[in-house]
Amino acid sequence: xxxxxxxxxxxxxxxxxxxxxxxxxxxxxxxxPLRRAEEGPDGRMRARVRIPPDELIWDPSILVxxxxxxxxxxxxxxxxxxxxxxLPSNGDEQFIWLPNHSRGTASLNLDGPGYxxxxxxxxxDEGRGLIGAIVVLGDVPKGxxxxxxxxxxx
Amino acid sequence: MAEYVEAGHAVNQASLSGIVxxxxxVAQNVTYERILQARSEPQNWLTYYGxxxxxxxxxxxxxxxxxxxxxxxxxxxxxxxxGLHAGPSTYSFEAAPIVVDGVMYVAGWxxxxxxxxxxxxxELWRYKHAIPYDTSLCCGNVNRGVxxxxxxxxxxxxxxxxxxxxxxxGERVWDSTYGDVRAxxxxxxxxxxxxxxxxxxxxxxxxxVRGHLDAFDxxxxxxxxxxxxxxxxxxxxxxxxxxxxxxxxxxxGNCWVTGTYDPELNLMYWGTGNPSPDFDGGxxxxxxxxxxxxxxxxxxxxxxxxxxxxxxxxxxxxDSTMENILFDLDGRKLLAHFNKNGYFFxxxxxxxxxxxxxxxxxxxxxxxxxxxxxxxxxxxxxxxGEPVKFWPxxxxxxxxxxxxxxxxxxLFYVPVQDVGAEVTLRRREFRESIPYWGAAVVVDSEEMxxxxxxxxxxxxxxVWRWRNDLPMCASVLATGGDxxxxxEPTGEFxxxxxxxxxxxxxxxxxxxxxxxxxxxxxxxxxYIAVPVGWGAWVEGFLPGMLGAPSGSxxxxxxxxxx
Numbered sequence: 001x002x003x004x005x006x007x008x009x010x011x012x013x014x015x016x017x018x019x020x021x022x023x024x025x026x027x028x029x030x031x032x033p034l035r036r037a038e039e040g041p042d043g044r045m046r047a048r049v050r051i052p053p054d055e056l057i058w059d060p061s062i063l064v065x066x067x068x069x070x071x072x073x074x075x076x077x078x079x080x081x082x083x084x085x086x087l088p089s090n091g092d093e094q095f096i097w098l099p100n101h102s103r104g105t106a107s108l109n110l111d112g113p114g115y116x117x118x119x120x121x122x123x124x125d126e127g128r129g130l131i132g133a134i135v136v137l138g139d140v141p142k143g144x145x146x147x148x149x150x151x152x153x154x
Numbered sequence: 155m156a157e158y159v160e161a162g163h164a165v166n167q168a169s170l171s172g173i174v175x176x177x178x179x180v181a182q183n184v185t186y187e188r189i190l191q192a193r194s195e196p197q198n199w200l201t202y203y204g205x206x207x208x209x210x211x212x213x214x215x216x217x218x219x220x221x222x223x224x225x226x227x228x229x230x231x232x233x234x235x236x237g238l239h240a241g242p243s244t245y246s247f248e249a250a251p252i253v254v255d256g257v258m259y260v261a262g263w264x265x266x267x268x269x270x271x272x273x274x275x276x277e278l279w280r281y282k283h284a285i286p287y288d289t290s291l292c293c294g295n296v297n298r299g300v301x302x303x304x305x306x307x308x309x310x311x312x313x314x315x316x317x318x319x320x321x322x323x324g325e326r327v328w329d330s331t332y333g334d335v336r337a338x339x340x341x342x343x344x345x346x347x348x349x350x351x352x353x354x355x356x357x358x359x360x361x362x363v364r365g366h367l368d369a370f371d372x373x374x375x376x377x378x379x380x381x382x383x384x385x386x387x388x389x390x391x392x393x394x395x396x397x398x399x400x401x402x403x404x405x406x407g408n409c410w411v412t413g414t415y416d417p418e419l420n421l422m423y424w425g426t427g428n429p430s431p432d433f434d435g436g437x438x439x440x441x442x443x444x445x446x447x448x449x450x451x452x453x454x455x456x457x458x459x460x461x462x463x464x465x466x467x468x469x470x471x472x473d474s475t476m477e478n479i480l481f482d483l484d485g486r487k488l489l490a491h492f493n494k495n496g497y498f499f500x501x502x503x504x505x506x507x508x509x510x511x512x513x514x515x516x517x518x519x520x521x522x523x524x525x526x527x528x529x530x531x532x533x534x535x536x537x538x539g540e541p542v543k544f545w546p547x548x549x550x551x552x553x554x555x556x557x558x559x560x561x562x563x564x565l566f567y568v569p570v571q572d573v574g575a576e577v578t579l580r581r582r583e584f585r586e587s588i589p590y591w592g593a594a595v596v597v598d599s600e601e602m603x604x605x606x607x608x609x610x611x612x613x614x615x616x617v618w619r620w621r622n623d624l625p626m627c628a629s630v631l632a633t634g635g636d637x638x639x640x641x642e643p644t645g646e647f648x649x650x651x652x653x654x655x656x657x658x659x660x661x662x663x664x665x666x667x668x669x670x671x672x673x674x675x676x677x678x679x680x681y682i683a684v685p686v687g688w689g690a691w692v693e694g695f696l697p698g699m700l701g702a703p704s705g706s707x708x709x710x711x712x713x714x715x716x
Binding site for chain 2: 146
């Protein structure tokens with residue numbers, strides 16, 4: 001049965017795709033909370049991402065940045081199991097262990113619009129739901145854009 | 155509630171590996187003057203094609219027709235693919251490894267760059283660029299390599315940046331954006347260093363972008379010039395586009411393969427890609443300059459000095475980005491180009507005059523090019539919804555992977571693909587960032603063939619052919635040991651006698667070849683390096699092998715140490 005986009009959240013809840021061991025074995029990817037990063041006066045962004053107990057999900061699962069640049073993330077594991085984080089950043093991916101009830105930090109640089117994945121690459125955390133997306137809004141610098149009039153969009 | 159356990163600060167993933175962390179300062183004195191004379195230091199492979207002329211020839215002769223049977227793996231570098239990345243089913247290892255005095259610099263898919271000990275394969279440093287998962291990629295998650303000069307390693311990223319890395323540490327020195335991912339632009343080619351400039355082209359011709367070449371200051375990353383390959387109304391060449399309408403704004407013509415360079419003429423030779431939409435010529439009447447052309451470009455200012463269009467008003471997706479190899483014959487300065495359309499062109503590289511044109515693949519049904527270069531289309535998508543079948547298919551009689559030229563034999567060695575396709579015109583409206591082909595396309599999965607073929611540029615005649623049941627989709631390497639190396643889609647890496655085409659040696663690497671092997675020596679020992687990893691635009695060039703094993707290994711061969 002097809003569903004309209006506006007009904008999607010309700011359908012996901014009804015079927016149980018937003019919970020562990022309900023419809024599927026885990027939780028459908030990126031079906032946790034969505035939040036925006038905060039921006040400081042210097043343009044540097046910051047966000048808090050936590051793992052709530054027994055959900056195997058990042059909160060937020062979708063973290064929205066207003067633009068490309070530097071992001072400081074506080075990572076909090078409120079779960080009663082050990083996890084970790086592998087995060088995208090220019091230079092190298094950033095890794096941190098997150099033992100039970102722990103708190104750590106990461107500094108990331110993402111240089112353009114689009115969405116980037118992060119995860120907990122331990123056990124099958126990724127398959128169970130611990131994959132999230134960092135969404136970078138905005139456009140590329142004006143000097144990098146094509147010299148042409150505005151084009152029709154999808 | 156108890157206090158949180160302190161988990162610390164995230165670290166580079168590479169710190170949790172056996173990586174050394176730094177490379178010797180060998181790239182510090184790689185100057186423009188050294189790159190000009192690259193073939194005089196055959197122990198190194200200093201630039202994408204080995205030298206500015208694009209010949210992919212090395213004078214190294216330790217490995218030769220007599221001893222090649224003893225060739226064996228010296229070391230293997232593997233990265234694998236961890237987690238999710240853009241186009242995860244399409245990644246491929248396509249690079250040409252660069253080697254400077256015992257250090258190898260090589261780029262992988264999805265923003266990876268590695269410095270390796272060229273003697274042992276030990277990883278010295280790595281760089282990883284974060285690539286958005288939703289980047290538009292027409293033809294797979296690939297990168298064709300790096301350039302090295304003045305202590306820096308230059309590479310483009312799939313999200314259309316060009317970056318400079320410190321060649322000793324892999325740390326980013328500068329980063330310039332030169333394409334718009336929201337418009338469907340990306341970047342995949344190996345940069346070309348000329349004088350104090352880093353020159354790069356864009357990808358995205360399947361998304362209706364406007365192709366361009368860009369030059370950046372090598373030291374600072376400052377943007378120096380941009381040249382569009384599709385002119386605006388009123389500019390030279392604009393008369394080859396519809397006077398009314400927006401066709402030029404989405405005209406394609408991307409330079410997604412590295413150019414060659416003649417320092418005496420101070421001209422670079424860049425091939426340009428297909429016009430957009432690929433198969434629907436009705437929305438872009440005219441020849442559509444400078445798509446499907448070779449453009450001779452002044453590196454100092456980006457000026458197009460002359461052009462030769464291989465496929466006027468292309469209707470078959472016959473990108474002409476492939477290499478233009480510089481060579482001299484009977485005192486003339488010439489270039490050779492094997493086009494997707496199945497024809498081998500020889501041009502006077504001083505002015506673009508056609509010297510010779512001859513077919514190099516068996517089945518050519520799209521049309522004909524006569525000895526004077528006159529193009530007569532015969533089979534092409536013409537009527538909405540009506541399928542047409544033609545050879546070569548959109549992947550071409552030769553794909554982007556490169557031919558080689560040996561000055562010893564004065565022959566060209568070409569990876570040939572003989573594959574057809576059925577194309578049905580399906581006009582669609584343009585929407586920025588959405589694929590803009592104008593057709594339904596199904597490439598043959600049966601009745602295919604391929605070869606490594608040798609051609610004499612003085613006659614255009616085929617001298618020998620090593621026939622394969624599958625198309626040959628990887629670059630050829632020629633050496634002073636009278637050998638020609640080429641990999642197969644089924645994983646075999648082959649060495650041929652360059653005068654007869656006899657297969658002398660073969661090694662199964664475990665995954666198909668779609669890259670550019672190079673050769674070098676360290677401490678007097680010659681090595682052959684070949685990135686292996688089947689993937690990319692397989693649905694376009696060899697769908698009959700879509701289910702073949704993937705991989706991501708760099709395999710390096712040498713003779714046994716006595």
